[in-house]
Amino acid sequence: GAVVSQHPSRVICKSGTSVKIECRSLDFQATTMFWYRQFPKQSLMLMATSNEGSKATYEQGVEKDKFLINHASLTLSTLTVTSAHPEDSSFYICSARSQGVREQYFGPGTRLTVT
Amino acid sequence: LAKTTQPISMDSYEGQEVNITCSHNNIATNDYITWYQQFPSQGPRFIIQGYKTKVTNEVASLFIPADRKSSTLSLPRVSLSDTAVYYCLVAFLGGGATNKLIFGTGTLLAVQP
Numbered sequence: 001g002a003v004v005s006q007h008p009s010r011v012i013c014k015s016g017t018s019v020k021i022e023c024r025s026l027d028f029q030a031t032t033m034f035w036y037r038q039f040p041k042q043s044l045m046l047m048a049t050s051n052e053g054s055k056a057t058y059e060q061g062v063e064k065d066k067f068l069i070n071h072a073s074l075t076l077s078t079l080t081v082t083s084a085h086p087e088d089s090s091f092y093i094c095s096a097r098s099q100g101v102r103e104q105y106f107g108p109g110t111r112l113t114v115t
Numbered sequence: 116l117a118k119t120t121q122p123i124s125m126d127s128y129e130g131q132e133v134n135i136t137c138s139h140n141n142i143a144t145n146d147y148i149t150w151y152q153q154f155p156s157q158g159p160r161f162i163i164q165g166y167k168t169k170v171t172n173e174v175a176s177l178f179i180p181a182d183r184k185s186s187t188l189s190l191p192r193v194s195l196s197d198t199a200v201y202y203c204l205v206a207f208l209g210g211g212a213t214n215k216l217i218f219g220t221g222t223l224l225a226v227q228p
Contacts, residue, residue, distance in 0.1 A: 006158075043218045106161075
């Protein structure tokens, strides 16, 4: 149980275009979802926290107009990277958590490459 | 300032016990400490979680001193497949109702035959 999926696993896009990444909890209801970014050989950095039905809370330094997060249902959250640039190339990982449960379950990650 | 520190890397041989420590001053008093394993280009995988003293499961043990300013992940007998990056995840007071969860800097464990 407690499986989180992400789609796509890899995506290549041209500079200036937008990319949407989906995060789904497959067998539980995720009241809270987290989005992380990980650059090569670095730790995971929290970008934002989203609660179902509410606006996401962004970490300091993360542009909310550039990284649009939607958490419209208890099983799906999306991250849209708008007007992507090469410096947005990174590994994006989501995690999900049920209400009252301490543990986060992580997705497999999405490798974004902006050319 | 919320900060966690881990050794950058560790080397070991198959069959040995490996201990990886994470230093985390000023963590939230009401939250747990969690350790994850990550292979290249994959999401983190849960290893173990604890609040204080010692926790043991089928793959690892976690030692947390009374002051909770550090935690030590112990892998009893490592194998080649344990070569990965290991992260602690701890909570700091977020200034609101929700704690801020921060990953440690990560430790690359290299297991040799």
